[in-house]
Amino acid sequence: MRTKLPQLPHALLPCEGEELADLLTACRQEERDIENYHIKDAVLAKADLAGLNFHHCLLENCRLIDCTGERAAFVDAVFRRCDLSNSSFGSGYFHRCEFISCKGLGTDFHHSAFKQILIEDSNFRYANLDESKLEYAEIKESDFSSAIISNCRLMDFHALNTRLDGVVFFRTALKGIDLSENQIEGISVSDSAYELRGAVISPWQA
DSSP: OOOOOOOOOSSOEEEETTHHHHHHHHHHHHTOOEESEEEESOEEESOBOTTOEEEEEEEESOEEESOBOTTOEEEEEEEESOBOTTOBOTTOEEEEEEEESOBOTTOBOTTOEEEEEEEESOBOTTOBOTTOEEEEEEEESOBOTTOBOOSOEEEEEEEESOBOTTOBOTTOOOTTOBOTTSBOTTOBOOTTOGGGTTOBOOTTTO
């Protein structure tokens, strides 16, 4: 399986630093999407991103700390060296997105939909993905220790060389998912461990 890459235009409109706050305000007032932008070196704290739609955007070296982004949508978006720690994107929508060398410590993605997603060289420890749907998702060389991936639907989900120590997989079926090349010490499942039926693990993990 190979996720589809985000489709970005060759030319993107620049938006740097403090310009992002003004752009978000204008798009909300005019009820239009944030589309075809290269957003770089922006810092937002406790900002309201709820319900905004980002299309064909590259976010680079941005810090979105403690922001509220419920029901926000990101389609054909690349996050590169961004910090989303402790922000909330509950009920969000992420389609053809990449997270490269990003940080999302404690970020809340509960009840979100992820489709055609690549997460690489990123730190999402303590992230909350409870009741989310992940379809065609690749996670590589990343840290999801102590994340909550409970009550989730995983379809064509692949993880490689990723730390999943202490992850809560309660009521998330792992049938057909290869966990053999990841760290899974201390994961949490139900008492019957039915979540692990059909999962691929190595002898030393067992």
